[in-house]
Amino acid sequence: MAPKRKTMPRKGAGGRAAHDIGGLNFGKIDRAEHDPALWEKRTDAMQRLLTSPGKRAFSVDGLRRVIEDYGEQVYDRTTYYEKWIRALRNLVVEQELMTRAELEARMAEVRARHAKAGRRVSKAKIPW
Amino acid sequence: MVNRMSARRLEDSQTPRFAPGDRVQVPSRPVLGHCRTPWYVRGKRGVICAVHGRFRDPERLAYHFPGLPAQVLYKVRFAQQEVWPSYRGRADDHIEIDIYEHWLEPAR
């Protein structure tokens, strides 16, 4: 689960974008170490593959642009890999590699399969 | 799939606008969309410390354009005291940022 983060309003700072946080003060640094989860490693892997010269579905710049457009409420309250998997989703649809409907249907199937296997599955949606 | 592209870094024989040692300034201009020049250096003056070569423009790549013409990328050194009015550190502390040519102008 994403840890609670204090969000810092950027609008009052004269037009600074949500991700452009150099010079703000988000408090003490949490130095706790933990391994990335497998889904996070796979997110990183898919990002590298889809932006590689061999595939070139889109650029990493496109992924960053999507993340930057989330707005500060979302930006400050999601983890790194949550941001990136959502961006991958948005860009594969933007580039017409699959449709929203296909993704939502597949997500429902994934939820159902894991629930059937006894795992608790969040029903929360990730806004488009 | 759109826009098959070659590598981001391009070989180019064109002369860069700036050279190491040049005094430069980052303009304060409004930004629409993706930009890799941080807010905190807008309007600040620095010195070119290295020329990295030409790279495709991320501001265009972000929207699936090829990012051409490629922009010269510079390493620019700023005095921390120039960047932050209330910087608490040494007078000779610096910050170095990689900035594209179209985000630099000669320092006034």
Place this chain on the structure above:
Amino acid sequence: MHEDDHDHGAEGAAHGGHAHPPLQKDHDAGTMSPYEVLEEALRSLLIEKGILSAEEIAGAVDLMDSRTPTLGAKVIARAWVDPAFKKRLLKDTRAALLELDIDIGTIAEFATVENTPEVHNVIVCTLCSCYPKMLLGLPPAWYKSLAYRSRTVVDPRGVLGEFGLELPGEVELRVHDSTADLRYLVLPMRPKATRGWSEAALAAIVTRDCMIGTALPRVTAKAGPRRAQRAA
């Protein structure tokens, strides 16, 4: 086989023996988050549509797993014992890494910045979390945190203080914000007390945080040639 890639920074000694860091809560236990659901859905559709294969994805995961701070430490140790290599590393990091059979791929270019008695370097990416992962592996959570990204540029001494690093008063602190296609690696200074050490012994004192700039290599009572294998 378990590579010791869980560097705890210069303060690692406080953890005593290398306890495995705690797993995140969402490792197959607890509620499956919507993002984990999304990852599985997206991956399965990409495979079904022939855009990516399961083997490619697994291979890419394995590739990143094979890149760790231990790899970076080897590079630093080589630069410490071989001044000509160090020069090449500073001039063209990609080519120098290739000499050691380390291919950093097409993601980005690398550059190495050298710590000296006059200058201490520290790396950050304020705009996202760019990091030399094709050498060091995936970055630690703190490097990607809003706190580190926001404060390191404006209060680097305060941030280093949180890492337990106090620099001598006359040292210039130089921050590098990785805003474009370059990824930065810090070449720390070789501690004086390591005269005569083998490369392996030297590499053993170079932690991940030394190569980001939030730590310095430490010579402790435990470190030294006796710990690493002697060459012949």
